[in-house]
Amino acid sequence: MIGRFIARNYTTSVFQETKRVVESTILPSGLKVVSLVGGYTGPAVSLGLYIKTGSRNETQETAGLNQVLKGLAFESNTNKLGLEVQREIESSGSTAFVQASRDNLLISTQTLPNYSLQMLKNLANITKPTLPFHEVRDVTELVNQESDAYNHDLYSSIFESVHQTAFRGKTLGRPLVAPICNLGNITHESVINWVNATYKPSNMILVGVGLSHNELIEEAEKVSFGNDSSSVSNSTETAQYIGGESLKYSTGNTQVVVAFEGTAQSNVKDVAAFSVLQSILGNGSPKVAPGHGRTSRLFSLTKNNSNIVKSEAFNLTYGDSGLFGVVAEVEGATVGKTVSLITSEIVAASKTAGQELERAKAIAKSNILEQAEHRSCALEFIGKQALHADTVLTPSEFAEEISKVTSEDIKRVAKKMTSKKPTLVVVGDVSDAPTIESVQSQLKL
Amino acid sequence: MSNISKLFVNSTKNFSRSFSRKTVDPSFLKITPETKITTLPNGIRVATEQTYGEVASVGVWVDSGSVYETEKNNGVAHFLEHMIFKGTAKRPNPQSIETEIENMGGSLNAFTSREHSAYYMKVLKDNVPNAVDILSDILQNSKFETSLIEQERDTILSENDYIQSKEDEVVFDQLHATAFQGSPLGRTILGPVENIKSITRDQIQEFINENYTGDRLVISAAGAVNHEQLVEQVKEKFANVKMSNVSKEQKRSTIVNDFVGSEILVRDDEQPLIHFAVAVKALPWTDPDYFVLELIQTMIGNWNRGIAAGKNIASNLGEIVATENLAESYSTFFTSYQDTGLFGNYGVCQPERVDDLVAEMIKEWQRIATCCNKNEVERNKQKLLANTLMQYDGTSKVCEGIGRQILTLGRRLSPFEVYTRINEITVADVQRVATTLLRDVSPAVTAIGPLANFPDYNFTRGFTYWNRL
Numbered sequence: 001m002i003g004r005f006i007a008r009n010y011t012t013s014v015f016q017e018t019k020r021v022v023e024s025t026i027l028p029s030g031l032k033v034v035s036l037v038g039g040y041t042g043p044a045v046s047l048g049l050y051i052k053t054g055s056r057n058e059t060q061e062t063a064g065l066n067q068v069l070k071g072l073a074f075e076s077n078t079n080k081l082g083l084e085v086q087r088e089i090e091s092s093g094s095t096a097f098v099q100a101s102r103d104n105l106l107i108s109t110q111t112l113p114n115y116s117l118q119m120l121k122n123l124a125n126i127t128k129p130t131l132p133f134h135e136v137r138d139v140t141e142l143v144n145q146e147s148d149a150y151n152h153d154l155y156s157s158i159f160e161s162v163h164q165t166a167f168r169g170k171t172l173g174r175p176l177v178a179p180i181c182n183l184g185n186i187t188h189e190s191v192i193n194w195v196n197a198t199y200k201p202s203n204m205i206l207v208g209v210g211l212s213h214n215e216l217i218e219e220a221e222k223v224s225f226g227n228d229s230s231s232v233s234n235s236t237e238t239a240q241y242i243g244g245e246s247l248k249y250s251t252g253n254t255q256v257v258v259a260f261e262g263t264a265q266s267n268v269k270d271v272a273a274f275s276v277l278q279s280i281l282g283n284g285s286p287k288v289a290p291g292h293g294r295t296s297r298l299f300s301l302t303k304n305n306s307n308i309v310k311s312e313a314f315n316l317t318y319g320d321s322g323l324f325g326v327v328a329e330v331e332g333a334t335v336g337k338t339v340s341l342i343t344s345e346i347v348a349a350s351k352t353a354g355q356e357l358e359r360a361k362a363i364a365k366s367n368i369l370e371q372a373e374h375r376s377c378a379l380e381f382i383g384k385q386a387l388h389a390d391t392v393l394t395p396s397e398f399a400e401e402i403s404k405v406t407s408e409d410i411k412r413v414a415k416k417m418t419s420k421k422p423t424l425v426v427v428g429d430v431s432d433a434p435t436i437e438s439v440q441s442q443l444k445l
Numbered sequence: 446m447s448n449i450s451k452l453f454v455n456s457t458k459n460f461s462r463s464f465s466r467k468t469v470d471p472s473f474l475k476i477t478p479e480t481k482i483t484t485l486p487n488g489i490r491v492a493t494e495q496t497y498g499e500v501a502s503v504g505v506w507v508d509s510g511s512v513y514e515t516e517k518n519n520g521v522a523h524f525l526e527h528m529i530f531k532g533t534a535k536r537p538n539p540q541s542i543e544t545e546i547e548n549m550g551g552s553l554n555a556f557t558s559r560e561h562s563a564y565y566m567k568v569l570k571d572n573v574p575n576a577v578d579i580l581s582d583i584l585q586n587s588k589f590e591t592s593l594i595e596q597e598r599d600t601i602l603s604e605n606d607y608i609q610s611k612e613d614e615v616v617f618d619q620l621h622a623t624a625f626q627g628s629p630l631g632r633t634i635l636g637p638v639e640n641i642k643s644i645t646r647d648q649i650q651e652f653i654n655e656n657y658t659g660d661r662l663v664i665s666a667a668g669a670v671n672h673e674q675l676v677e678q679v680k681e682k683f684a685n686v687k688m689s690n691v692s693k694e695q696k697r698s699t700i701v702n703d704f705v706g707s708e709i710l711v712r713d714d715e716q717p718l719i720h721f722a723v724a725v726k727a728l729p730w731t732d733p734d735y736f737v738l739e740l741i742q743t744m745i746g747n748w749n750r751g752i753a754a755g756k757n758i759a760s761n762l763g764e765i766v767a768t769e770n771l772a773e774s775y776s777t778f779f780t781s782y783q784d785t786g787l788f789g790n791y792g793v794c795q796p797e798r799v800d801d802l803v804a805e806m807i808k809e810w811q812r813i814a815t816c817c818n819k820n821e822v823e824r825n826k827q828k829l830l831a832n833t834l835m836q837y838d839g840t841s842k843v844c845e846g847i848g849r850q851i852l853t854l855g856r857r858l859s860p861f862e863v864y865t866r867i868n869e870i871t872v873a874d875v876q877r878v879a880t881t882l883l884r885d886v887s888p889a890v891t892a893i894g895p896l897a898n899f900p901d902y903n904f905t906r907g908f909t910y911w912n913r914l
Contacts, residue, residue, distance in 0.1 A: 015478045017497035040496035042837035043474055043860045074753055093831020097753075112474050112831050153553040290530070291552020291567070294543040297719045355548070361552025366569055369499045370552075373668075373839035396499055 015040075022392045023213035024380055030202030032227050033217050034386040036394065037114040041210035045116055047377040048108040049123045050205040050383050053198040056102050057236060061442055064143065064178025064196055065186055070100040071139035071146075072191075073107055076132060077125040077314025079264055085122065094119060102163070102172050103319055104387055108376055116211060123206070127199050127226040136188045143178050144252075150177040152327040154255065159426060162257050162323065165246045166423040172318055199226035207383040209375050227313045238322040243421030247430040252311060256335055258342050258439065259325030260417035264386035265317040271402040274315050275368070279360035280349045280410070281313035281326060291366075295359065296344045298326065305341065307334040319388040324417055336432040339424070343442040350414030351445050353407040365399040383438055411445070418443040452705040458597060471864045480847065480857040481672040482603075488659030488688045491679050492847050492857060494602040502840040503576045503675075505584060506692065506848030508661035511559050511636070512629045512700060512782070512890075515878030520601075520636015523557040523650045524594075524644050527601060529564065530555075531593045531883050539593075542579065549575060557634055559621075560782055561852060570669030574678050581682035583659065589646050608635065612666075612720040613784060616891055617789065620722045623709040624787060624889035628702040635782040660690035665847035668840035702785050705908070706887025712896040718773060719799050722894035723905065725882055726791030729852035730781045736829075736866045737878040738788060742779045743829045744821060744875075745790065745809055749774035759824065762809040771802045783853065787883065787889075796895040803810055803900050807888075807908035812878035815911060822872050830867045885909050 021336055025033045034300035074089070074096070075082040089096050094111035107126060111119045144387050150156045160177060167173030191298075208216045241261035263270035282296020286303070295301050299312045311328035326346070330338045352360065371377040372395035385392040393401070422440055426433045460682035478494040485491065530553070532538045536545065538736065546553050551568040564584065566576040608614045619634050664679050689696070704726035728738050746760030748767060756767040766772050772794040780787045790806040792799075836842055837860060850857050850872050886909050892899055 015476065015496070016910070020498075039498055041480065042843075043477065043834040044831070044838070083757045086757045087759055090754060090759050091828060093828035093835075097833070110835055111833060115831075137711055289552060289554045290543040290546045291550075291554075293547075295547040359548045359550070362569070363547060364550075366550035366567070368550070369569070370567055370839075370841075373500060373841075399499065412575065417803075 001159065005113075010071075014153050017045050020396065020400040022394050024386065025217050026214070026390060027201070027217060027221055027227065029228060030200070030257065030431075031220065032205045032386060032426045033208070033213070034205060034206040034382055034392055035211060035213035035219055036215055036382050037211070039377075041375050042111065042264060043190055043207070044110050044375065044381045045113055045210035046108065046110050047116060047119050047123065047209075047211070048106060048206065048207045048376075048379045049126070049385055050385060051105040051127070051199065052203045052387065053194070054101055054103040055174045056239070057177045057198075058174055058331045061223050061288055062194065063175055063182045064106060064147070065191060066142050067138070067146070068140055069194070070098050070130065071107060071143055072129055072135060073098040073105075073126055075139065076130045078128045078130055079125045080211050085125070088118070089122065091380050092118065096122075102174075102176055104382070104395045106333035106383065108379055113167065113211075117219060121223055125215055127204065129195060131188070131192055133188050136191050140183055140186060144180055144249060147178045147180050147183070151180075154183060154427075158255050158257060158425060161246045161248070161425045161427070162325070162423060163204065163404055165244050165425060166241055166259060166323055167259070167321075168242040168244065171237050172321060175229070177269050177292065189304060198228055201225045201228060205386050207379050207386065209379045209382075210213045239318065241321055241420060243423045243436070244434075244436050245424040246426070246435045248427045249430055250428045252428065252429075254335055254426065255327065256330060256332050256340060257325055257327045257425040258346075259423040259425070260419050262315055262322030262324035262417065263317060263413070264320050265384060266319070267438055268391075268393065268401055269399070269409070270413055271307055271317055272398070273405050273413045274317075274322070275359050275364045276357070276378060276405045277324070277349060277368075277410055277413060278313045280317040280352050280356065281345060281365040283313070284311035284328075286428050287301065291363070293363070297349055301341060301345055305338075308338060308341075309368045311342070323423075325423070335426055336434045337428065339439060340442055343439060346414065346418070347443065348416075351407075352410055355429060357410065361405060364385070365402045367422055368399055368402070371394055404415055415445045418445050423434055447828070471861060472865050474834075474859075474861040477860050480853070480859065481867040482857070483672070483676045485659070485676070485680055486688050487683070487685075489662045489664060489683055489686060489774040489846060490851055491664045491672070491676050492851050493670055493675055494747050494843055494847060495670055495672065496668055496840065498669050498840070499570055499572055500567060500667060500678050500840055501573050501670040502565060502567050502895070503573060503574075503580065503666040504665070504848055505580050505664060506663040506852050507562040507657055508560070508852050509562040510557055511632055512702075513630065513636045513656055514632065514636075516632070516653065517646050517648070518640070518829050519632045519641040520634075520646065521644055521648050521655075523634050523636065524559045524597070524601065524641070525649050526555050526562055526564075526787055527597050528589050528594060528649060529583050529587050530545045531597070532590065533583055533584065534588065536579075542583065545575075550751050553574060553579070559630055559634060562577035563845070563848060563851065565844060567839065573666070573670055573675065577675070577678040577682050585683070585685050589649050591646050594644075594646055595650070598641055601635065601681050602638065604793075605641065612793075612893060613791065615650065615893060616720050618725055619709045619893070620787065620789045620889060623707045623787075623891055624636035624704055624724060624726075625702050626705050626707065627699055630785070632784060653888075657686070659686045660693050661688055662686065663851045665844050665851065667843035667847065672760065675853070681751045685725065691843045699784060700784075702782065704785060704889070706889060708890035708902050710891070710896050710899060711893045713893060714895045714897070716894040718793055719796055719888070719892055719896060719899065720791075720793050721799065721803070721899070722778075722789055722791045723803060724778075724787045724889045727779055727786030727788035727882060728781060731783055731785055734878050735781070737870055737874045738779055738882070739833075740822070740825055740829050740867070740870055741813055741875060741879055742777045742788070743832070744813055744817065745777040745806075745827045746774040747774075761812070761821075762805060765805050765837055769801070769805075770803060771798050775806070781853070788846060789866050789888065796898050799896075799898055800904075803905055804908055809880065809904065810883040811909065811911050814876055814884050815859050817872065817875055817879075819872050822870070822875055826867055826870060830864060833867070882889070883909065884911070907908070
């Protein structure tokens with residue numbers, strides 16, 4: 001039997017290089033369609049839908065509502081029952097996931113090309129949920145369990161505090177994890193009102209990877225997304241970085257975060273500079289593999305200080321602001337010492353030049369290019385830009401932006417971020433946590 | 446489900462992707478990069494798939510691993526993998542290797558399994574020659590300094606502690622230990638603690654000399670890489686690699702792995718949940734029915750509490766487990782080796798549900814063997830096809846796929862062949878393979894946790910008969 005397979009002709013046609021390009025169109029309905037075409041994406045394609053709704057738009061009364069929307073994504077809609085939606089995705093072998101962020105809801109799918117039209121219709125259907133009472137009730141119950149799990153997850157609760165402190169409870173500082181105490185207040189009616197106000201084509205971005213852009217817009221025009229006629233709309237307040245400190249007692253190792261205002265997604269030059277600064281500081285996890293930060297500043301810092309278990313730089317970008325900083329895990333009452341070590345690394349990193357800078361640029365560049373090889377990562381790479389900016393760069397174009405980063409740029413963004421009040425979050429042994437003023441005084445660039 | 450005839454066609458003619466659902470035309474699968482394979486005089490096979498772009502993955506895949514060890518040096522293949530990053534004559538210490546790689550924005554990683562070791566790099570396209578140079582240097586000229594070997598023991602011991610804290614790792618090691626008792630596959634990859642503490646430089650050197658021979662090395666690459674140039678670089682850099690004087694087949698024929706129906710239960714009433722595996726002897730890599738068994742694996746499926754579909758999952762067993770609240774999670778595994786394999790179910794459940802869960806799992810095996818229908822077979826074929834083809838995503842996965850398939854099959858499966866072989870499977874094939882492998886067999890069973898209610902071995906064995914249902 002095996003011989004029969006070998007004897008057969010499985011040869012492939014001539015495979016040629018095609019350049020990856022981004023194409024973008026706004027349909028008459030207001031729906032933005034963005035495609036990454038060309039390159040090799042393998043035999044499958046990715047299709048995703050961004051909806052501009054997130055925890056930043058919530059109010060005291062509606063806190064947690066977007067996590068309920070996340071749970072409702074694959075439930076009943078005007079065309080199909082929840083069972084049909086889920087079974088269809090499963091039996092076509094496609095994959096779909098939904099993710100609720102602070103400023104968007106993303107439904108990301110992967111499918112073989114022969115199911116791409118069906119998947120497009122699925123995405124359109126998802127934007128027209130029927131929201132029967134029992135589904136909202138059941139999903140809210142699941143969100144309750146989910147939040148409970150998130151609250152026990154150290155990293156997720158630390159980054160909740162970082163956002164809350166940095167933006168002082170407003171906009172990006174609102175809880176991303178649905179607060180359990182408010183889930184009982186989210187009514188069936190408030191979910192319907194929210195969907196009516198936000199599920200509009202002008203509030204959505206359809207993203208394709210590996211599909212023809214012209215065909216995609218042609219097919220997308222034939223189906224309708226969301227509720228076109230609604231005149232209600234949710235206002236978006238601009239995020240304002242404030243900074244400050246948050247200390248919380250806990251047992252076990254202590255988690256420390258020193259963070260600053262980073263950059264908004266739309267400022268490409270700064271996004272590139274911050275991603276290089278992130279590579280310079282790098283990753284201080286003892287298990288990191290060569291290529292992911294073994295030559296970085298935080299790696300040697302962690303190696304040379306036995307009280308630091310691990311440390312890592314992070315760089316989060318949103319539509320109108322961002323957060324940049326370092327998160328570290330330390331043993332014992334060593335927060336004060338660790339924070340001054342971290343701040344002096346930041347000061348030193350701002351003066352990076354020569355080979356260290358070139359290395360950080362090379363690492364930042366290949367990180368982007370490697371991630372963007374994967375269909376779903378590529379989808380998020382262009383989708384996120386399309387959400388917040390008018391121009392969308394391909395991964396290679398963004399890598400070019402990184403190549404242009406100079407030591408002056410690093411100095412400039414470091415100076416800009418340290419000029420505002422830092423954000424300090426400590427969970428654990430807080431007894432020797434420094435004051436925010438003393439942290440700021442260590443950051444004279 | 447009408448009106449699905451017209452589909453997206455990529456603007457470049459090469460990417461024509463239009464076909465209807467009912468008559469599946471796999472033409473889009475023919476426009477995939479060609480796999481080019483060259484065998485060098487010393488036996489090294491170089492295989493590439495050029496997909497252009499900015500990044501290339503290059504890896505060395507070795508037909509090595511713990512199956513080639515003895516009781517005495519068990520763990521040496523894994524120890525060797527750790528020591529290979531520690532320095533050569535040209536690159537004297539670990540830092541010099543790491544700095545060189547990070548200076549060019551590349552990355553290097555490695556793993557060891559029971560049958561394979563792999564060392565793979567990812568680099569920007571202009572740096573492929575540097576990657577080949579680094580890989581060839583560490584694989585041929587590593588110094589294995591004794592002081593660094595001593596240091597590395599602690600790292601490996603802490604890796605061992607970590608693995609011992611993971612229930613699934615423990616269960617699968619136990620499963621191999623019982624199913625392949627007395628055979629090389631029964632041993633662990635890391636080896637026993639006393640070996641980790643005592644492996645010597647000579648043992649490492651001896652193992653690399655014996656096993657890292659040309660005929661057992663595959664150098665695979667994907668992405669922005671040119672086959673002819675890579676072949677030249679490999680020829681030059683890997684020139685010192687010798688062909689083995691024993692052929693690979695000869696070497697492997699002395700290693701026999703017998704499957705033994707048996708059980709290992711480790712009772713620990715302190716644990717809240719039971720973790721267990723029930724497995725049968727399965728097919729080796731090269732078996733013509735390989736994809737049929739993968740299909741059966743897909744049909745039995747996986748489930749966990751976090752799954753979006755919940756009770757609406759299409760898999761029969763998944764639906765039973767979800768509605769009857771039998772488990773926290775379960776999965777179906779199929780592990781192939783060169784001469785044998787393992788197939789079965791892994792489950793995590795409350796102690797009082799375990800007997801029902803085991804019974805439902807084996808009942809599902811019997812249902813598939815005797816009365817699965819065309820509808821579910823066709824549906825799962827589509828699912829398996831999509832799952833398999835979606836693995837062709839990114840150069841590292843492609844590079845890994847090439848390396849593994851050339852080592853195990855001697856050739857690369859093109860997406861079109863995957864499609865054809867899955868598409869050809871019939872209900873009769875599924876029932877034939879399930880009947881042969883899953884009916885009236887003595888399984889290998891292992892479990893850890895509060896096992897007071899764990900079914901007796903003969904009870905489990907008895908469920909593999911239809912007349913006991």
